[in-house]
Amino acid sequence: MSGFAFTLLARDGAARRGRLVTAHGTVETPAFMPVGTAASVKAMRPDDVAATGAEIILGNTYHLMLRPGAERIAALGGLNRFMNWPKPILTDSGGFQVMSLAKLRKIDERGVIFRSHLDGSAYELTPERAVEIQYLLGADITMVLDECTPFPAEEGDAERSMALSMHWAERCKKAYVSRPGHALFGIVQGSIYPALRQRSAAALRDIGFDGYAVGGLAVGEGQAAMFSVLDETVPALPLDRPRYLMGVGKPADIIGAVMRGIDLFDCVLPTRSGRTAQAFTRRGTVNLRNARHMDDPRPLDEGCACATCGQYTRAYLHHLVRAGEILASMLLTAHNLHYYADLMRDLRTAIETGTLGDVAVRIAAEHAAGDIPAR
Ligand SMILES: [Zn+2]
Numbered sequence: 001m002s003g004f005a006f007t008l009l010a011r012d013g014a015a016r017r018g019r020l021v022t023a024h025g026t027v028e029t030p031a032f033m034p035v036g037t038a039a040s041v042k043a044m045r046p047d048d049v050a051a052t053g054a055e056i057i058l059g060n061t062y063h064l065m066l067r068p069g070a071e072r073i074a075a076l077g078g079l080n081r082f083m084n085w086p087k088p089i090l091t092d093s094g095g096f097q098v099m100s101l102a103k104l105r106k107i108d109e110r111g112v113i114f115r116s117h118l119d120g121s122a123y124e125l126t127p128e129r130a131v132e133i134q135y136l137l138g139a140d141i142t143m144v145l146d147e148c149t150p151f152p153a154e155e156g157d158a159e160r161s162m163a164l165s166m167h168w169a170e171r172c173k174k175a176y177v178s179r180p181g182h183a184l185f186g187i188v189q190g191s192i193y194p195a196l197r198q199r200s201a202a203a204l205r206d207i208g209f210d211g212y213a214v215g216g217l218a219v220g221e222g223q224a225a226m227f228s229v230l231d232e233t234v235p236a237l238p239l240d241r242p243r244y245l246m247g248v249g250k251p252a253d254i255i256g257a258v259m260r261g262i263d264l265f266d267c268v269l270p271t272r273s274g275r276t277a278q279a280f281t282r283r284g285t286v287n288l289r290n291a292r293h294m295d296d297p298r299p300l301d302e303g304c305a306c307a308t309c310g311q312y313t314r315a316y317l318h319h320l321v322r323a324g325e326i327l328a329s330m331l332l333t334a335h336n337l338h339y340y341a342d343l344m345r346d347l348r349t350a351i352e353t354g355t356l357g358d359v360a361v362r363i364a365a366e367h368a369a370g371d372i373p374a375r
Contacts, residue, residue: 003180004140004210006242010352014234014261017351020242022088022140023181024080025055029242030258030347032340033058033090033266038067039083042271043329044337046085052306052334053341056088056140058266061133062097065123066116070136078138090141090266093130093172093187096148096215096247107147109164127171131184135177143213144172146187151219158191165189166203173207183210185244191216192225194232201236212237213244214262223253230260237261251280251343251367255360258347270340274333277321281339284367288332293318296374306338314374 003023010017020027034041034049036057041049049057059079064070073082079089095112098105102114102123111126130145146165149158169186176184186204190196204212214233217226226248237243244264245257254265270280277289281301288300296314308317308331320328343363350359 004183006211006240008240012351012354012356013259015258015347015351015356016261016263017348018242018263020056020088021181022056022183023179024086024088024140027055027088028348029263030254030344030351031055031264032254032344033264034337034340035060035266035268035271036083036085036089037268038063039073039079041333041337043275043326043333044271046083048330048334049085049337050087052337053345054087054337056090057085059089059091059137059139060097061091061094061130061137062101064091064137065094065125065133066118070133074136074138078136080138088140089137090244090264091134091137091139091143092246093143093145094125094133095130095145098125099148099150107164109167111145111168127168128175131172131175140181141183141185141211142172142176143185144169144187144209146189146215148219149189149191149216151191151216151221153191155191155193155196158189158193158196162189162191162196162200166200169204169209170207173209185209185211185213185242187213187215187246188233188237189216190233192221192229194229197229197233198236201233205236205238209241211242211244211264213246213264215246217245218247218249218253218267223256226253227256227260230257230262234261251340252364254343255347255363258351259356259360270336271333274336275329277328277332278336279332279339280336281371282363282366283369283371286371288314288317288321288328290318292373298374300335301339304335304338304342306335308332308335308338 005021018029105114127145134142149161186209188200190200242263245262279286282303293314299309350356
C-alpha cells in the first residue's frame with residue numbers, strides 16, 4: 001500500500017476512533033467533510049471553513065472537469081493551491097453528478113458519454129479518465145468511478161449495475177498512480193440487497209483498496225433501510241481501513257452510522273441549509289425565516305462557540321434572511337459547519353471514553369426537546 005496511513009486509536013462497540021494521515025495533513029475520525037463543489041465551499045472562505053473545525057473537504061470531479069477543467073487546475077498547481085485550501089481533499093469520481101445533472105447520458109462497459117449541463121458539449125468519463133482527473137486535481141483521496149444504482153431498483157438491475165461498478169473499480173485500481181500520502185477508495189454498491197452488498201464488498205477486498213466507501217445510499221431509501229444496509233455491509237469490510245458513507249447526512253444518520261463503524265461522511269446539508277435559512281442546533285433544526293425570531297435577542301444556539309453565535313442575535317439573522325443579504329448565507333453556513341464539526345468531536349470523545357451509547361441518547365433527547373421560543 002501507499003504512505004497513506006490509518007490508525008485505529010479506540011473502539012466503542014462497532015464505532016471507531018481513528019486518525020488518517022495524508023499528504024496534506026491529519027484527519028481525526030469519525031470526520032465530516034464539507035462539500036466544496038466547484039473549488040469553493042459555498043459562502044465560505046477556506047480560512048473560515050478551517051475555523052469551523054473541518055480538517056478535510058470534498059471536491060466534485062464532474063463540476064471541476066467541466067469548469068475550469070482538470071488540466072487547467074493542474075497547470076495552476078493543483079486544487080489545493082487553486083482554491084487556497086492547504087488541508088486534505090477527497091474528490092468524488094464524477095459518476096454521481098453525471099447521473100443526476102448531465103444530459104444525454106450513455107452508459108456502457110467502457111464508461112459514460114454525456115453532455116455538459118452547462119453548455120451541451122460532449123464528454124467521455126471512463127474509469128481511467130476519472131482517476132486521471134483526480135490525479136490532475138491532486139486529490140489526497142481518489143474515489144473509483146462507479147454507477148450509483150438508482151433507487152428503487154429490481155434485484156437483477158441492481159446486480160448488473162453493481163457488477164459494472166466492480167469492473168470499473170478494477171480498472172481504476174490499474175490506472176491509479178500510487179504515491180505517498182494519497183489513497184484510492186473502492187465503493188460498495190448493491191442497492192438494498194444484502195447478498196449483492198456482500199458480493200460487492202468481497203470483490204473490492206480482492207482488488208485491494210486503501211479505504212472503502214458505501215455508495216448508493218441517501219437516495220430515498222430511508223434511515224431504517226440505510227442502517228440495515230450498513231449492518232450487512234460494514235462487517236464485510238477490512239477492519240484496518242477507513243470507511244466512508246457517501247452523501248450522508250442528517251445528524252441522526254451520522255450518529256447511527258458512526259455506531260455501525262463508519263469513519264467518514266460528506267453531505268451538502270449544512271452548507272445548502274445555510275443558504276436557505278435552515279440552521280442545525282443542539283435543539284434540532286431552526287428556520288431563521290420564521291417570524292418568531294424577529295424580536296429574539298438570543299444567539300442562534302446557546303451551546304455553540306462559533307463566531308455567528310458569539311456575535312449576532314437571532315433577530316439580526318432573521319433580518320438578514322428576510323432582506324436577502326449575502327451575509328445571512330455566510331453566517332448560517334459558518335454556524336452549520338461548526339455544528340457538524342462539534343458533533344463529530346463529541347462523537348470522537350464519546351468513543352474514546354466508551355460513552356457513545358449515552359451520548360447518542362443525550363443528543364437525540366436534546367433534538368427531540370426542540371427549540372425553546374423566546375419568552
Ligand atoms: Zn454557532
